[in-house]
Amino acid sequence: MNVIDHVRDMAAAGLHSNVRILSSLLLTMSNNNPELFSPAQKYQLLVYHADAIFHDKEYRNAACKYSMALQQKKVLSKTSKVRTSTGGAAANIQAQSLPSEIEVKYKIAECYTILKLDKDAIAVLDGIPSRQRTPKINMMLANLYRKAGQERSAVTSYKEVLRQCPLALDAIIGLLSLSVKGAEVASMTMDVIQSMPNLDWLSVWIKAYAFIHAGDNQRAINTICSLEKKSLLRDNVDLLVSLADVYFRAGDTKNAILKFEQAQMLDPYLIKGMDVYGYLMAREGHLEDVEVLGGRLFNISDQHAEPWVISGCHSFYSKRYSRALYLGAKAIQLNSNSVQALLLKGAALRNMGRVQEAIIHFREAMRLAPCRLDCYEGLIDCYLASNGIREAMGMANNIYKTLGANAQTLTILATVCLEDPVTQEKAKTLLDKALAQRPDYTKAVVKKAELLSREQKYEEGITLLRNALANQSDCVLHRMLGDFLVAVNDYQEAMDQYSIALSLFFFLF
Numbered sequence: 142m143n144v145i146d147h148v149r150d151m152a153a154a155g156l157h158s159n160v161r162i163l164s165s166l167l168l169t170m171s172n173n174n175p176e177l178f179s180p181a182q183k184y185q186l187l188v189y190h191a192d193a194i195f196h197d198k199e200y201r202n203a204a205c206k207y208s209m210a211l212q213q214k215k216v217l218s219k220t221s222k223v224r225t226s227t228g229g230a231a232a233n234i235q236a237q238s239l240p241s242e243i244e245v246k247y248k249i250a251e252c253y254t255i256l257k258l259d260k261d262a263i264a265v266l267d268g269i270p271s272r273q274r275t276p277k278i279n280m281m282l283a284n285l286y287r288k289a290g291q292e293r294s295a296v297t298s299y300k301e302v303l304r305q306c307p308l309a310l311d312a313i314i315g316l317l318s319l320s321v322k323g324a325e326v327a328s329m330t331m332d333v334i335q336s337m338p339n340l341d342w343l344s345v346w347i348k349a350y351a352f353i354h355a356g357d358n359q360r361a362i363n364t365i366c367s368l369e370k371k372s373l374l375r376d377n378v379d380l381l382v383s384l385a386d387v388y389f390r391a392g393d394t395k396n397a398i399l400k401f402e403q404a405q406m407l408d409p410y411l412i413k414g415m416d417v418y419g420y421l422m423a424r425e426g427h428l429e430d431v432e433v434l435g436g437r438l439f440n441i442s443d444q445h446a447e448p449w450v451i452s453g454c455h456s457f458y459s460k461r462y463s464r465a466l467y468l469g470a471k472a473i474q475l476n477s478n479s480v481q482a483l484l485l486k487g488a489a490l491r492n493m494g495r496v497q498e499a500i501i502h503f504r505e506a507m508r509l510a511p512c513r514l515d516c517y518e519g520l521i522d523c524y525l526a527s528n529g530i531r532e533a534m535g536m537a538n539n540i541y542k543t544l545g546a547n548a549q550t551l552t553i554l555a556t557v558c559l560e561d562p563v564t565q566e567k568a569k570t571l572l573d574k575a576l577a578q579r580p581d582y583t584k585a586v587v588k589k590a591e592l593l594s595r596e597q598k599y600e601e602g603i604t605l606l607r608n609a610l611a612n613q614s615d616c617v618l619h620r621m622l623g624d625f626l627v628a629v630n631d632y633q634e635a636m637d638q639y640s641i642a643l644s645l646f647f648f649l650f
Contacts, residue, residue, distance in 0.1 A: 152189045250265045276302050276306050484519055
């Protein structure tokens with residue numbers, strides 16, 4: 142057993158700090174006396190040294206040392222050819238026991254990805270021949286391609302992952318997010334579903350996520366609920382978080398919060414989706430609970446975007462926009478794909494009057510989550526804030542045509558129409574259609590009430606608000622009803638409505 146074997150065994154045992162010190166000393170010895178170690182031994186030393194540096198999170202240094210190892214491997218390959226031609230069977234055995242060159246390239250790409258040098262990571266992985274790419278290499282390539290907007294290459298790589306590992310569910314989600322049909326994706330997993338017991342749920346699971354990425358929220362909700370009711374998948378945290386997120390996208394805040402709370406109770410260490418939960422709680426006025434949630438998540442991990450977003454939401458709804466901007470930027474630094482962080486930073490910039498910067502962030506959020514209406518709403522608000530009614534109208538019409546005529550898209554389009562005196566009647570028609578679909582949709586009720594107030598149709602407004610409050614209690618709606626009652630000189634009931642609105646307001650805070 143030689144000294145290189147000792148280094149290898151320490152690396153395998155996870156003694157990274159020990160490996161780093163010893164390998165550094167041995168490499169210096171090798172540089173001072175090139176005859177001390179063989180090319181193969183020096184290659185091993187460089188890889189083990191780079192691994193130890195990677196473990197210390199010095200990624201730029203690690204990438205440099207891995208690259209040096211690859212250069213050494215080229216020297217080794219030349220000498221190996223000479224030895225093999227002279228009948229070196231032992232040389233072949235030695236080559237098989239060396240650290241994999243493919244694995245070293247993957248590690249370099251991993252360093253570049255962490256350093257946000259995505260183009261360099263793609264270049265390294267692209268240099269690996271297709272036949273030699275392992276599932277994890279294809280998965281990393283697919284994610285990098287998708288992030289770079291190279292959708293066709295991303296689809297090819299995700300499909301290759303599924304060909305090798307048909308139960309790679311994140312690869313399935315990746316394909317569905319790139320508009321690959323659910324039926325096509327399901328066909329790639331059919332053999333494994335049919336050959337194994339208790340996997341009959343997978344085809345339904347694929348269908349649910351296909352609906353999510355197609356923006357068909359209601360069918361997504363129904364499908365996930367049918368999965369969640371199955372005894373074997375009941376109380377699955379991932380399913381509950383997905384269900385909560387779809388409720389949120391559908392504008393059903395009450396059920397979204399309920400499902401997030403259920404998931405959180407099942408897994409107190411849950412981080413995924415908690416940024417959306419924190420945003421909803423902050424928007425509803427539960428700022429003390431949001432502060433507690435943010436603190437708890439920081440104790441779990443401050444290396445995820447979610448706790449920073451939650452604290453940012455607390456600052457934003459406390460009207461501390463500069464603080465919200467800083468926290469949103471920190472969250473993006475940790476995860477550039479965090480839609481909620483982009484929306485937080487965009488909203489803070491908008492409220493600080495930096496509308497053009499805000500537009501950039503909302504557009505990036507739209508690119509990452511094309512089926513999330515709040516991304517479009519943020520951008521439309523920016524256009525309206527800068528008197529860009531024409532741009533806002535174009536965006537609202539685009540949403541309406543792309544995502545269909547549901548209560549949310551109809552209300553967004555109506556909101557823009559209300560800004561132009563010429564399109565007031567169109568706004569009224571759109572709001573009526575929205576309320577016909579969802580009479581309890583608060584945003585539509587508020588906008589319709591605002592329109593009726595402008596037209597001084599107070600009795601009609603009172604009827605609208607009473608109907609909306611029959612099945613829910615909302616401080617904004619109670620306050621608006623109070624305003625309408627004052628307009629018709631019903632001061633006593635107006636006082637009652639204002640009292641209810643105030644009690645709800647102080648209950649929230």
